[in-house]
Amino acid sequence: MNFELTEEQQIIQTVARDFAQQELQANAKALDEGEGRSGLLANLKRLSELGVMGLNIKNEYGGSEAGSIAFSLVITELAKACASTAVTVSVTNMVAEVIQSVASDTQRARYLPKICSGEYAAAGFCLTEPQAGSDPSAMNTTAVRDGDHWVLNGAKAYITSAEYAGVFVVWAVTDKTAPKGKGISCFLVERETPGLVVGPAEKKMGQHGSATNPVYFDDCRIPEDALMGALNRGYQVALGELAGGRIGIGSLALGLGLSAIEYATAYAKERKQFGQAIADFQGIQWMVVDHATELEAARLLLMQAASRKENSQDFSTQASMAKLFATEAANRACYSGLQILGGNGYNREYPLERLARDVRITSIYEGTSEIQRLIIARSILR
Incomplete structure (x- = not known):
């Protein structure tokens, strides 16, 4: 089994990471405070120009045909900087995929180019x-x-x-x-x-x-x-597309969890108590290690689900497992990241307070954790 990304996937991941750090991060705080809508729409347009609004859509409709693995990678990188932008991209891709999957040729030709090009800011x-x-x-x-x-x-x-x-x-x-x-x-x-x-x-x-x-x-x-x-x-169509959407939300949660732990780790190296950096204390180290391990496991579950989808294999159960584990792990990571910052974690001056609020919904939308457990149980007991 090959766990390495292809050269194309690595390039896509790097482009998404650079854009997120250079453009999205600066606007995330303003969006959280009820401002920055024009910046959001401008960034969505620029992301469409990068091919991000049609990652699994055919070239003939303006998509990039990058595949489901690339989709997961992109959503994770965007979410590390701005969950609000990431969820918009995720849902818009989901809509584009359902149109490509079941719409008529005329409907595909009418709507997919508008979604992929950014003529429609979202779907x-x-x-x-x-x-x-x-x-x-x-x-x-x-x-x-x-x-x-x-x-x-x-x-x-x-x-x-x-x-x-x-x-x-x-x-x-x-x-x-x-x-x-x-x-x-x-x-x-x-x-x-x-x-x-x-x-x-x-x-x-x-x-x-x-x-x-x-x-x-x-x-x-x-x-x-x-x-x-x-x-x-139509109900069967909805169920099929929700499975793909769960890869997106799991990837979004992964990005939030990684952002929280990366920030908290950097903070712990600088913050001193009792005459030394708090990162030197075993209690902090174990918190970081446990969450880093859980998030890596979440990444592998997401990659498995995305790979199966990309190869036209049944992936519904794997998507539910990935969504369940990634969102719950990310919630724990954001909570612990806030805890590592102590009183500063509760302060809006620092990003952990926003990350902890942003991550909470991931275990609810696109199917709650409880619904994912029902889906997985039915698969196991079938």
Whole structure:
């Protein structure tokens, strides 16, 4: 088994790391304080020019065809500097991949170049609803055929990048008589469509720079050809794409955990107590070692899942394992990193306070840790 990155993957990782350190890091604090939106949008455009918005999309649509491993590497590097930017990139790539996977040739040609080029600052994944989170098959949003149109009605919750997404993939019930999860279809809905309303941004604990909004559909009329994939088979599409999204969120969490431990380690070398650097104390050393080891294990789990996806092997269980382990390990790493800084870790002048808030959501979105355990258990016990 070869654990080495290819030359291309190393170059992509380096480009992402350099961009994150030079451009994203400077804007991360402003985003966390409710400012810097123009900088975020400018950076998203520049990332699209680097090929980051279509990492697993074919060249003919403007993508870079870099693959799933490169995607994981890029998200990790971006997250080390700015989780809000990283999650926008991750979700936009997920939307692009679902379009490439199940859309018609006409739909691919219409939307993928706009996503990959940055003409659309981002793309939205409209699945979750106020009463349908961990159980998306319980959604209430409907799409009713009316002549040569579909009419959407309902509400979606916690939609990443909704404020500046150019297109949304929207799941809705198209057959109310079908068994649960069997009568759901997915549609492509453009941002400016009448009847689509983006609600006020949620006031969140962390990742303040990433817009998270409700999206409402009020007699939203979309053309018949907005249907993406087979009628009443959309739920299966959603489940498949969520598995890929979990690689992205696991990678994002890994970046946050690495950032926390790297900063805390550097701090421990400089901070002196009892006449010596606190890094000389075994208690601090073991904290650093334990988290460095866990994060390395998380990296390998993510690489395994990404490699299987890239090679068209089943990767759902591996993605859930990677997401579960990486997000939980990153939460522990950020908490310990803050602890190493002591009172300064609780001070907003230092980045650990932001990292600890930003990382918390990673064990919740794209499927909670509890849902990942259910998925893994079913695979083991099947």
